[in-house]
Amino acid sequence: xxxxxxxxxxxxxxxxxxxxxxxxxxxxxxxxxxxxxxxxxxxxxxxxxxxxxxxxxxxxxxxxxxxxxxxxxxxxxxxxxxxxxxxxxxxxxxxxxxxxxxxxxxxxxxxxxxxxxxxxxxxxxxxxxxxxxxxxxxxxxxxxxxxxxxxxxxxxxxxxxxxxxxxxxxxxxxxxxxxxxxxxxxxxxxxxxxxxxxxxxxxxxxxxxxxxxxxxxxxxxxxxxxxxxxxxxxxxxxxxxxxxxxxxxxxxxxxxxxxxxxxxxxxxxxxxxxxxxxxxxxxxxxxxxxxxxxxxxxxxxxxxxxxxxxxxxxxxxxxxxxxxxxxxxxxxxxxxxxxxxxxxxxxxxxxxxxxxxxxxxxxxx
Amino acid sequence: xxxxxxxxxxxxxxxxxxxxxxxxxxxxxxxxxxxxxxxxxxxxxxxxxxxxxxxxxxxxxxxxxxxxxxxxxxxxxxxxxxxxxxxxxxxxxxxxxxxxxxxxxxxxxxxxxxxxxxxxxxxxxxxxxxxxxxxxxxxxxxxxxxxxxxxxxxxxxxxxxxxxxxxxxxxxxxxxxxxxxxxxxxxxxxxxxxxxxxxxxxxxxxxxxxxxxxxxxxxxxxxxxxxxxxxxxxxxxxxxxxxxxxxxxxxxxxxxxxxxxxxxxxxxxxxxxxxxxxxx
Numbered sequence: 041x042x043x044x045x046x047x048x049x050x051x052x053x054x055x056x057x058x059x060x061x062x063x064x065x066x067x068x069x070x071x072x073x074x075x076x077x078x079x080x081x082x083x084x085x086x087x088x089x090x091x092x093x094x095x096x097x098x099x100x101x102x103x104x105x106x107x108x109x110x111x112x113x114x115x116x117x118x119x120x121x122x123x124x125x126x127x128x129x130x131x132x133x134x135x136x137x138x139x140x141x142x143x144x145x146x147x148x149x150x151x152x153x154x155x156x157x158x159x160x161x162x163x164x165x166x167x168x169x170x171x172x173x174x175x176x177x178x179x180x181x182x183x184x185x186x187x188x189x190x191x192x193x194x195x196x197x198x199x200x201x202x203x204x205x206x207x208x209x210x211x212x213x214x215x216x217x218x219x220x221x222x223x224x225x226x227x228x229x230x231x232x233x234x235x236x237x238x239x240x241x242x243x244x245x246x247x248x249x250x251x252x253x254x255x256x257x258x259x260x261x262x263x264x265x266x267x268x269x270x271x272x273x274x275x276x277x278x279x280x281x282x283x284x285x286x287x288x289x290x291x292x293x294x295x296x297x298x299x300x301x302x303x304x305x306x307x308x309x310x311x312x313x314x315x316x317x318x319x320x321x322x323x324x325x326x327x328x329x330x331x332x333x334x335x336x337x338x339x340x341x342x343x344x345x346x347x348x349x350x351x352x353x354x355x356x357x358x359x360x361x362x363x364x365x366x367x368x369x370x371x372x373x374x375x376x377x378x379x380x381x382x383x384x385x386x387x388x389x390x391x392x393x394x395x396x397x398x399x400x401x402x403x404x405x
Numbered sequence: 406x407x408x409x410x411x412x413x414x415x416x417x418x419x420x421x422x423x424x425x426x427x428x429x430x431x432x433x434x435x436x437x438x439x440x441x442x443x444x445x446x447x448x449x450x451x452x453x454x455x456x457x458x459x460x461x462x463x464x465x466x467x468x469x470x471x472x473x474x475x476x477x478x479x480x481x482x483x484x485x486x487x488x489x490x491x492x493x494x495x496x497x498x499x500x501x502x503x504x505x506x507x508x509x510x511x512x513x514x515x516x517x518x519x520x521x522x523x524x525x526x527x528x529x530x531x532x533x534x535x536x537x538x539x540x541x542x543x544x545x546x547x548x549x550x551x552x553x554x555x556x557x558x559x560x561x562x563x564x565x566x567x568x569x570x571x572x573x574x575x576x577x578x579x580x581x582x583x584x585x586x587x588x589x590x591x592x593x594x595x596x597x598x599x600x601x602x603x604x605x606x607x608x609x610x611x612x613x614x615x616x617x618x619x620x621x622x623x624x625x626x627x628x629x630x631x632x633x634x635x636x637x638x639x640x641x642x643x644x645x646x647x648x649x650x651x652x653x654x655x656x657x658x659x660x661x662x663x664x665x666x667x668x669x670x671x672x673x674x675x676x677x678x679x680x681x682x683x684x685x
Contacts, residue, residue, distance in 0.1 A: 091584060092584075093580050093583070093584075113583055113584045114583075114584065114585070114586035118584070119584070120580075120581070120584055122577040122580070122581060123577070124575055124577055126575060126577035126578050126580065126581040127578075127581075128578065128581075128582075128596055129578075129600060130599040130600055130602075139582075139585050140584070140585035140586060143585050143586035143587060143591070144586055187581075187585075
């Protein structure tokens, strides 16, 4: 069992390409932490630095209370699951799982016991004598997990392990990995660009961009209180709607003016934070489920033309053009409006997020 | 629109044309081999007749007996087998290691070194004969098996070919081995090398076929008939003023037998190897 600590860690590749400029992060023992971000954000590099597959240019990386900057991967007590599984194609499932233990010269009986234990836990026992090419994608993924499990590592590193699986299998494996974490009670660090995986699996999510941590919080906090425009747009599907608004003051409260429409802001919003923005343009963020499509006759905040209506089953995603800005609205599937119709929209004012247009930081939620 | 009947007719015509072209090609390719077999049974007179006759008048083994008695065939076979064996072994060993290094390791000057390997591939091998002969002669190794093997110790083609193979193996497999506790050498021989089986088989076949048919170098470096290979030994049957073609052809047929047997055994790998290299 082990915690992981990054202290001012920098990763620069030859040619002076800095991927991670100054990383400070603490991952607690037994925690399931997700590193999430777009391609090239440095999340995989961070994971590979923990694994020891990438050197650290400067700073200190701790696993437990030991600095591991110069410790070989095999001595870090970690195990890694790769995106493409990285199974040894010429070895049977048994040998794939046992290989690390054989290298560590673990006694044969012990290897056999651990391999069978892992195979049983992962439903791999009937396939122990098969080669990886004779397995399905999900089975291969489980072999990769088994290979990591048998080593009883202090830290599990998973690099986009589900991205090669189809949607159905991905959902099943997501649950399986969560169960595995609960059972093993080990530190898990999981890299993904899929925010559904991030939201459903982790105790904590670290959102990264250009090698810099944007926000490090629980999934719920990340969703409800994104710290900047990037996080707000990255977490959530369909993503949060953004609208340029001008802040005005009216009857002791604040309003957001959007193209001739006035949206009353919640009185619970931080007034002191909003005061400097009166008369200025801010970015208003609202999630699709917090925009209600209402009858044209009832009171509403905005109005726009439905361009596309995507039926999702229980609900319908309306893509509404509001004065040149595309807004996505999640409405119940019973909603009558269809493509080409006008839609009246009402915002759940207590769900509005306001961001500084210049710094892109969140000002009030 | 064409009718079904006319479409069927044009498809059949195209099939017939394809077959005619393929049969023509096959006849051209097989003709020298068949001619060699036929000549090996002819008398010297029959082989020189104008216009030439196709079939020998009798199927006498006389030419084969003459070939076997006039050349030390046991030595020639042995020398050839040893030369092929060592050339193949060294080609696999060094090409695999160098190919792996060029594909998977990062070191200073890698691209320049690989450029030199490629440059070597683009030069005709004949220009190396004199310096190679001087080296072997100065080592006092002329007329030995080592002399026959020497130029085949490293194969530029093999290095290039296996580098491409190693480049096709996902880097993560090597990284997984590294995390499993393998050092670089163990990663190479326990994990990476076993994955190159098909390419190594192709390289084996190419190296063996090339070594078996190599004439120039064995002829230059080993002048002692007992240390010659089959190809260079057979070349001694060619006289300055006349050549006993039937005996030469009988000897050639005997020399080809091991390769024909090997080809029949490893036919599938041979074809896969050629297809795999994108070679001719």
